Amino acid sequence: MDYTQLGRTGLKVSRLCLGTMNFGPQTTEDDSFAIMDHAHELGINFFDTANVYGWKKGEGITENIIGRWFAQGGGRREKTVIATKLYGDMGDWPNDGRLSALNIRRAADASLKRMQTDYIDLYQAHHVDRNTPFEEFWEAMDVLKQQGKILYVGSSNFAGWHIAKAQEEARRRNTLGLVSEQSHYNLLVRAPELEVIPAAEDYGLGLIPWSPLAGGLLGGILRKIDKGRSATPQMASELEKHRDKVEAYEAFADELGVDPAHLALAWLLHQKVVTAPIIGPRTIDQLDGTVRALEVELDEKALARLDEIFPGFRTAPEHYAW
Template structure:
């Protein structure tokens, strides 16, 4: 049996409503930031043939939401995904994002009407489709009135180019401002937020998740493996392997990338990673599986974004999301990872 075929053995997903919408999504969301050659942030490295196998295996396993962005690998992620979905477009909840620079001009980034209109049309061309199912603001734009952004996005919905709207990396206050602005302009509200969430980063629990619940947003959480630190692949005092995410960051030459990576390797983070590895040994599974199972069952989480680079990793990730963690393991993980833990 090939790795791609083995995804058929993973439990079939139970779909969940995305926020207050009627849209049903799977508990796993396939992230495609790795699709294509290494990009400006050192991400990428999943070639088109493997990316296509990943997409098809993911859909064959019964999952349905796939996420990309126009800024991933300089647009190559969208192009590869669009070609991979040929003949299977109607099986997919296709999500993409906009905000990041798409050129050198003053209107080539952000959430203005000028930029979003061009950005959406360019994404549709790269994806080879006439609409996206979920269009997301990649981050807040302090230079554009939120009313302009929400009115523009509503126009996309009315034109049939977009089905649902979401945001990424918004604070609780920004979510509220956007929802109120949508009401003021008579527009379409957000139904999804894409925030970081893992045992290393539980910052959304205090304000953001309650705000999402009150204002009708589901969550597609990203970086559930703590940028890979929770896999047990890294050790204190040693340089990361060259083909790892942090290894690529170290070699990227981007200003501040090496410092950011090194600052992520904190005593607290490694202590949590060690605790996850201990739970995994007790359960006879992998640290990655424990971290994904924890994230997938947290209150307020609709879907967990996974970013496998091979079909073997995809199979492991999908099985992990059906793993039942016993109460004592959950208690240990919760205590170890509580944000104010010394």
């Protein structure tokens, strides 16, 4: 396994981040335990979750699974850089979600309890809260740091100007600020290249892409359909929008002798601001397959061909102005 620093921090994390969103809804607890154990065997030390995962409001199903896994001991907690997120509603009362100081305090304590740990390595805002000023956000996060409950703070789904506002307020307070941004980024979704990635680079944030396979469109969907697998109506609709690109992409993967899913992950790993794409295996076999992406080397010619198939963005404003 290869490791890198998380943004401008001294924290070392694996180049692949184990996403746990399937744990509970699609993967049983026993299988989730086995996947996490195997991730450690493969050298993956970076796990991502969120308080809302499990998708039953207020229950924190996935965090509870992780907590029971940590409770087995054997160095599981000590070997894991655990990242979780808050923002989504965990109840029906007015302050049961978002990024108020009140919810940040309550949500952090609840996540710690569910995961049976006394600190969170990376605590992330799952979305920007336009009704909470960054002064309040940082005051609450600074208190959690002082209490030893969190070590680093990250964002998710922030625009470039949100990152800038957050960092300038942190600078005013003489604190570290954000160390990472978790963004929707893949070969099909390249809008972050306009402003999010330049902001992350300038402020020293590591980029943690979610949905690296574009919901499955970059995972060899045409091959799977040819073998008799069916696509959901939503997936079928998305495929029709991008069929020409996906056909060219899978043909290029064949030319390289690489699995399409591994190619999509390898492309992200070749982007200098990317720390670790989030992978979400439902089985150990899927996890073993995904790790092979680390072995894929792409030269300038291959990267240029992928840019031809999936055109990206130049940094703003040059993309749309002089």
